[in-house]
Amino acid sequence: MKNYKKTKILILGSGPAGYTSAIYTARANLNPIIITGNNIGGQLTQTFNIENWPGNYPKITGQKLMDQLYNHALYFNTNIINDTIIKVINLKKPPFIVEGNLFTYICSSMIIATGSYPKFLGLDSEKKFIGKGISTCAICDGFFYRNKVVAIVGGGNSAIEEALYLSKITSQVHLIHRKKKFTAEKILLQKLKLFIKNKKIILHTPYIVKEILGNNVGVKGIKIYSLNTKNIKIIPVYGIFILIGSIPNSFLFKKILELDKNGYIITNKNKSCNSNFTETNIPGVFAAGDVMDNIYRQAITSAATGCMAALDAQKFLNKK
Secondary structure: OOOEEEEEEEEEOOOHHHHHHHHHHHHOOOOOEEEOOOOOOOHHHHOOOEOOOOOOOOOEOHHHHHHHHHHHHHHOOOEEEOOOEEEEEEOOOOOEEEEEOOOEEEEEEEEEOOOEEEOOOOOHHHHHOEOOOEEOOHHHHHHHHOOOEEEEEOOOHHHHHHHHHHHOOOOEEEEEOOOOOOOOOHHHHHHHHHHHHOOOEEEEOOEEEEEEEEOOOOEEEEEEEEOOOOOEEEEEOOEEEEOOOEEEOOHHHOOOOOEOOOOOEOOHHHHOOOOOOOEOOOOOEEEOHHHOOOOOOOHHHHHHHHHHHHHHHHHHHHHO
16 A cells, blocks of 8 residues: 555545635644645636636636635645545545555545546547647647637537637637537627627537548648538638537546436435535535536536535534
8 A cells, every 4th residue: 555644534626616625624623635636726727717706807817716726725724735546445434545646545534526527529530639639728729729710619608718719819710519509608698799790700500510620730620510401511720629518527436426327426415405415325425516516517616515515524524
């Protein structure tokens, strides 16, 4: 066994849910340990402008917000360890044991706030170009396509936000969505209309992607199919950003915790239970944020469930 670290409460994940759990449990003198995972700060670090985080107006970058949450957790002496959990050794009953790349962790209670990761289209041609013109993060990779034509696939908040962001860097953005209507917030759609009007963003709805085109160098185009007219278009582009949703990071717990058909961790919130809203089917193991929320998936709701998980864990430990 590797060198071990022991704690009353172990928090897996460093997004809004994880950091909020840490702040609340640290203030309760539970001396939490956070395991950050490979994506420190979570998906929010890839968001350029956040306009709906209460108190930070008119906007704040995702990276800055996560830096603030990180520092807030540190202020209350949270032990933040840059490690990734690779194996569950015991999650049947306390003490729970999980193994990371650096240490083995033993805890009396655990909060799983591992978030989610981006979905891909599932095309054979897509796999060839991941990292060679296909991306899921405009803020990370947008500068590679300065003054070039790119495409975005998706219709939610992330897709529209990144289309607006890229329209200021690239020469043109082709926005492709499989439905006629978008699911993004109205304020984003109002902004989108302005960019469509000046032809910085070209809309293609309802279209689906049939094939990614390119060569050994990278992406050169995208073939799309109209669900209405059955028409096929080939659009020359140099970059394609896939923003069609996320998959919960719950694979480590697949055969241990109750998951729904999409992989989200099931908690008492699904069972009309009056207490311990965030507790899983294993007493003492709680879940918060995008790994358990398949409905709202907002930064602020992730933080809220992080708070709830911390209070539920505190209640559990007090009984113990």
